[in-house]
Amino acid sequence: MTRLYAGIEGGGTKFVCAIGDASGKIYDRISIPTEDDPHKTLKNVIDFFQKTHLKTPLTAIGLGMFGPIDINTNSPDFGVISSTPKAGWNHFNPVKELRKTFNLPIGLELDVGASALGEYKWGNGKDVNSFVYWTIGTGIGAGVILSGKIMSDILLHPEMGHTYINHDKVKDPFPGICPYHGDCFEGLASGPAIEKRWGIKKATELPPDHKAWDLEAEYIAYAMANCILTISPQKIIIGGGVMQLQHLFPKIRKRTVELLNGYLQHPMILEDIDNYIVPPGLGNDSGICGAIAIAEEAFLTEKK
């Protein structure tokens, strides 16, 4: 019998829940709004899975959560959310909440880690061992796959959205909107940053020839160049709301190559940049598919 896994993609605006199997096939799914009250949100999540679980038992649960969240399984604070601007969610522990109902292996990763894993198993990361998955939308974050696994054995987890990029304040005096860092990458280039800078409602409504997009591509290219110079990934996948605008990709690729300026002598960068910086292969499903992969990993780890 096919093992059924529960996948949860816990985001700031919605929780996507799905039941799937080890092949990445999804049998049922639901989208639940992220309420100010985390208990209320988790109750809705649990109700969805309980319906299936009572008929056909689920094997494990995989959770890809927005952060910062403690994903170190040896930590006393494992599962605890911290430093989030979503007030009600500070110090909340979604793993603990799920354990109250389900006596199952539960795997936890950062949302971007889950998306990276989804892309590694079934998306545009399939053909490489090591790559970086970025999401650029309401927030900016990145997940790193190294030798087929989410980068681990580290202090916390990557928070690349908050790295500082080269900000030319003469060209762009906008001070940035990150409550922690002002003009970090997220502070300058997230959807809300674009909206604040140009005084508009929705960033994606700006026409493709608006100068906003040259600036946006410039900032993204700085972050991609730094990412390449630091981790040297075999590929970069960029998803998220802002990146739905496909016209950004050629601009980002061109500018990243210019910023590296021939220093890294590798054909992927010098000749094949179109296949090096790419959109996600799973579209909007990288995260939820990754959550199911995390569930499978949790099951296999517990079985050992």
Place this chain on the structure above:
Amino acid sequence: MTRLYAGIEGGGTKFVCAIGDASGKIYDRISIPTEDDPHKTLKNVIDFFQKTHLKTPLTAIGLGMFGPIDINTNSPDFGVISSTPKAGWNHFNPVKELRKTFNLPIGLELDVGASALGEYKWGNGKDVNSFVYWTIGTGIGAGVILSGKIMSDILLHPEMGHTYINHDKVKDPFPGICPYHGDCFEGLASGPAIEKRWGIKKATELPPDHKAWDLEAEYIAYAMANCILTISPQKIIIGGGVMQLQHLFPKIRKRTVELLNGYLQHPMILEDIDNYIVPPGLGNDSGICGAIAIAEEAFLTEKK
């Protein structure tokens, strides 16, 4: 009988060669100037090891080389140096040269990778699994240890010295000296960059209270913050000529914590930064000790 390993730390101004064992003990060493002619330099290196090898056979050779150099053992260009400003060394292959004399396992890593490995085995990286080793001197570079190994399975290797940091051109109009990137980290903060900016002969001669050091610490702190936000190492070790100035450490630690601004809730950063950003435990010997460790690894890999 104790196995003897040959370690070579190949730098832009000198080649340090040593004979040591698996415990990190060094029996003999020599420093050979890096000539414009690489063949001449390697001849001197080979002569040094040959003297011992003819009496007591060496087991393997480990090489930590300045880059960029192709360290991918599966590549047809394995061992080839590229994009170096040292004209005579471009396209030279030191591994091939060593093979002409020695029929031994030869391991190759970037100089900073070797230093990182040396610190992991016998220095200040001993008590962690994952950390970043930086060198800030004539050039700037970094090696990454993840789960006890030099980060591998990636496109090339880290070149973190060339990442772009936040350069406030109003505060510091100096355009940087990197021939590839202008005002990248190395272009702004290497020894020669300090010397050019302030019109002096030797950076380390500037008094500790000179404003040059606040600016230097600022740039280094930006790079450290980005490094922490990207790789999330369990520790950061900073060596190199500029870092001989111990008064830089407190400045760098303070400013790095300020730049992260409480976003990363980890006691190592919030409470124990003095033990998080540290000098090398092996002083100037991280690289040569690491080269011996690389030799041992090359032997163990070949034995399998």
